[in-house]
Amino acid sequence: MASKKKASKKTKKKWSAKVMRESDALxxxxxxxxxxxxxxxxxxxxxSAEHSHRRKSSPYRSAMSMLTFYIxxxxxxxxxxxxxxxxxxxxxxxxxxxxx
Numbered sequence: 001m002a003s004k005k006k007a008s009k010k011t012k013k014k015w016s017a018k019v020m021r022e023s024d025a026l027x028x029x030x031x032x033x034x035x036x037x038x039x040x041x042x043x044x045x046x047x048s049a050e051h052s053h054r055r056k057s058s059p060y061r062s063a064m065s066m067l068t069f070y071i072x073x074x075x076x077x078x079x080x081x082x083x084x085x086x087x088x089x090x091x092x093x094x095x096x097x098x099x100x
Contacts, residue, residue: 026052026066033070038085041067042092060097067093 032044045067049059057065071086078086094100 026055026062028066033086036082036085038088038092041086041089042096045089045093046096060093060099063093063097064090 026045026048028048029044032041032048035041035044042063045063046059049055049063049066052059052062055062067086067089071083
């Protein structure tokens with residue numbers, strides 16, 4: 001049984017990172033979530049969602065889903081300031097898509 005535990009530990013990878021890289025819905029700009037500017041993040045997500053031909057939902061829903069996914073999974077260890085910027089990006093995204 002010990003060998004099974006080692007094997008599973010050895011192959012364990014961050015699935016959320018793979019989703020961010022290989023999403024079927026959006027081709028994200030490199031470093032989109034590293035910016036500290038919520039408006040820049042929102043504009044980038046909107047641009048990616050509107051140019052995607054593979055998404056299954058509306059551009060707004062696809063962009064918001066990717067942002068929420070990053071906050072919940074990929075960005076759960078982010079510093080408080082970065083997380084605040086990402087949360088503000090949600091509001092910016094709503095404004096860009098006239099969803100207020």
